[in-house]
Amino acid sequence: MIKVIITGSNGLLGQSLLNLLLQDSTAYQVIGFSRGINRSGRDDFQYVSIDLTNSKLLEEHLLKLQPDFIINTAAMTNVDACENSKIACDALNVGVVKSLVAVVAQINAHVIHLSTDFIFDGAQGNYKETDIPNPLNYYGVSKLKSEEILKNATIDFTILRTILVYGKVFDMSRSNIVLWVKEMLEKKQEITIVNDQFRTPTYVVDLAKACKIAMDKRSKGIYNIASNTLLSVYEIAQQIAAVFELDASYIKAISTSTLNQTAERPMKTGFDLTKTKKELNFYPKSFSEDLQRFKENGVK
């Protein structure tokens, strides 16, 4: 039996991982760490209510539980909030990784950590795992710092970088691009979407699968996880309208220069998935195929 701790088990990826790993309760003993009450809608796993930035408490729990794997999904993911609250951002996105590394060195666990396309400046696009990062905003800086901590440590780790994650789980603290566009179009409200930023969005069910594959294979190093076709955010919204059979005329294209966002965003990201396909045997599909599956799966 593999003992796995999922940090941020109340989050989008955290809950998706619970749903995936608990399908095989003979193989995995799953423990969720998140703040406040358990909001996953499940009670068939051990839940620890914890503020992960409390390093002493985190250490105590980890030493007691002695996990084989820690999948670190918890993060401050609101890019503008990270820009405005750098100390809080660092405490979670960097400080927790430092704490994990310090304890993991004592208990010999493997850390699977989530990172982002926002470590890149978006000048080039289609990034390989080996490309040189150059974050434009503090969220990206904090995630790059977290990667550096792992790379400089002498522990087993996997970094899964991902892009624009969407999906639906039981009780969500925040929305995502697909749910938001769908909701606005259902309400027949006009939305303005940038047509000059490019992404390869990621279905959370696939991201959870990739975490499981990395764990099962004990793969180490950095892997890119996203869908396989680069689209503008405007095209992404158009495809959401098409798959959910909603009126796309409410979607208006705008350019990034007309937005006044606190944190700068990279214009063109997207990942080269060659290493992921070859080493993880994980073959991402197109956004429209993933969206169709999401529609059929409903909340899964």
Ligand SMILES: NC(=O)c1ccc[n+]([C@@H]2O[C@H](COP(=O)([O-])OP(=O)(O)OC[C@H]3O[C@@H](n4cnc5c(N)ncnc54)[C@H](OP(=O)(O)O)[C@@H]3O)[C@@H](O)[C@H]2O)c1
């Ligand atoms: N979402 C994306 O588009 C995206 C893109 C690239 C990379 N990533 C990375 O993928 C990972 C998973 O993202 P996600 O979308 O699943 O994030 P999420 O839905 O925001 O989940 C994060 C979870 O961590 C919990 N948390 C926050 N602060 C905590 C604390 N101090 N102590 C304990 N728990 C805490 C949150 O609790 P509350 O629910 O109470 O807030 C939330 O449940 C993150 O590392 C993120 O950086 C995400």
